[in-house]
Amino acid sequence: MTAPSAHHKTLSLFEFWPDSVFYTPIVLYWIMMGLRHGDLSISTAANPRIETGGLCGESKSSILDMAGPTARQAIAPYRIIRNGPDAVEAVLNAMEDMGEAFPVVLKPDIGCNGTGVKLISSLEMLRTVLPLFPAGIELMVQQLITYPMEAGIFYIRHPNEDTGRITSLTYKEAPILVGDGRSTLKELIMRDPRMRQVPQLYLPRIQGRETDILPTGETLSLVFAGNHCKGSIFRDGRQDITPALTDRINAIMKDIPDFHFGRIDLKMASPEALKRGEEFQIIEINGVGSEAIHIWDRRTTLAEAYRSQFYHYRQTFLIGAAKKKEGWKSSGILGMLRSWLKQRRLLASYPTND
Template sequence: MTAPLMTAPEKSDTERPIAAPHANMPALDESAQKLSFFEFWPQWLFYTPVILWWLWLSLRYGGPALPTAANPGFPNGGFVGESKAQVFSRFGVKAKAALAPFICFCADHQAKDQSLSVMAEARGSGLDYPLVAKPDMGCRGAGVQVVRNDRDLDRYIASFPDGARIVLQKLVDQPGEVGLFYVRSPSQKQGRLFSMTLKYFPTIIGNGRDHLERLIMDDPRAGQLPHLYLKRNATRLDEIIPKGEPVRLAFAGSHSKGAIFRDGRPYITEALTQAIDALARDIDGFYIGRFDVRFSDFKALQEGRDFTIIEVNGAGGEATHIWDSRMTLKKAYGDLFEQFSMLFAIGRDNRRRGAPPINLLEFYRAWRHEARLVRGYPPTD
């Protein structure tokens, strides 16, 4: 059944404070509970049943590392330790046209004012400040920041180990963001959208009396997550926010960094599915994973047009609609188990087609290497 097209409100004037923090998106259900009871459980606790399901799938399909064969075009299938730049290099002409432009470089602590040479390369690729800076390897929004000038960029580079790879990407000014989880069996001509996540960026509205810290602590949701918002906004906590002025508390569209997620599956349309499928089939060796895209008008997105890809997560991507605060724990696990079942089945099919998974030692080394890098990344905006 085709989902109804949602009509987005008119775009607000970017020269003044926006009146609707989530313009161009379906209205955020403010009546819903602010957090589910499991939404911010420790990872080891929440994912224990998933690991047990993984072990069962390993026996059923014949190999614990089969997910690394799910996307033969991506390093390790895009499950762990993959380079964003290498993933983007698999894009064909059509997919590349939908991708936010980027460059990738290595931090060089011996170079003086490295930002000058990096920005010369960036401008040669049509990029200029402000830009999104992020590690070439990492997940869950780790280390993502906006850099607005050479000073910001030099400070960002200095926060990484010497030789670390960094991506600079165009700061897409489209206000809406969704995560679209795509899946296609190697034997199928057309794939489908298994999941759609609507992402809302938490916003506090000033009242002209209280400073930002008080506004955060008084907010029904943000006040339950001070560890996510206070440190990130430390330089503004004592600021009195003018009445009606919005303050966005998080930049990255990552749930673990504070973005609000809603289940958008009812809004999936055939036109959107066909548009994403055409792009996915233009990415060499890609069968399953999540597109993170930005857009200006939700109706246009549903019609499969006017959106920009900012990230593609391979086998390690998650159907993030499970982090909707209205989701039950049973349903969240059911959807995750279905996702991993598809992942193993596609890995098995690709193995039969000559794409072997990595071995367990390689898997462990890739995971350990990425974990070590992520621990040293700068904080996320």
């Protein structure tokens, strides 16, 4: 019996390995590079105006706030509010200020992997969701971008370069159930070739609705936040990187001071429009801690994934070293540890993402 081809695989070999297994070689590589440069935290200087360079614990809005007029035009409008007794009113005021009506996106200002991202469709839902977040934390209220597709673009520009480059492009797909008028939601999940292999990702999303039956042809999207570890499906789109897209992304990212390394998450009208550098809106910009997420395409081999990871982390050390020569400082090991502990504490306190 022949093994299925890589094209027909539903999961890659390593796609859902525990972090402690997959990332161990990367941590060892990080330490080796840090020792070589005489500073284990030198990569945090790659984006020196951002806390830890965006490795962990950074505020999402602190990155977006630095955008100049060119970049701001491409970023989905947002406001920051503090969670507390007046949070409902603060969200409504923020929406009015942006000229937005429900639905809007609500997410923690400090977070990763889509944790705590909520799609708020009504005032009643807002009143239900806000108490699920800790009091006193800052939340981002952001316009819901209705473009049908989502992508992640990895951008690198060395300090001595006038033009950066796109090293990764990944399309993100939300897993969708299609009703047949007979099967329950749980049966539809367990029948899907991919979902049934990682039911722990999808079954909690239908909690209390396991026996509901979708009418024939009706669809149910299981994941709103485009994160692989939360159940989104990633497709390698590097073949669609074009000079026009590179020029557009470069113009945007150069309008954010001293930003050299990270991933742009965006909603887009279509791959064709994206290739022309048109019809997209940025929803988030991530720094040193972000990945070139095409590695989570099911067809990627383990060797290819590690090659990509080592290449990208090597760039952060080279850029960080160059920025230190310019006079910028890295965050130091203690600074990295403090930010990581802060982020870890906050992530544990957030509700499940939509």
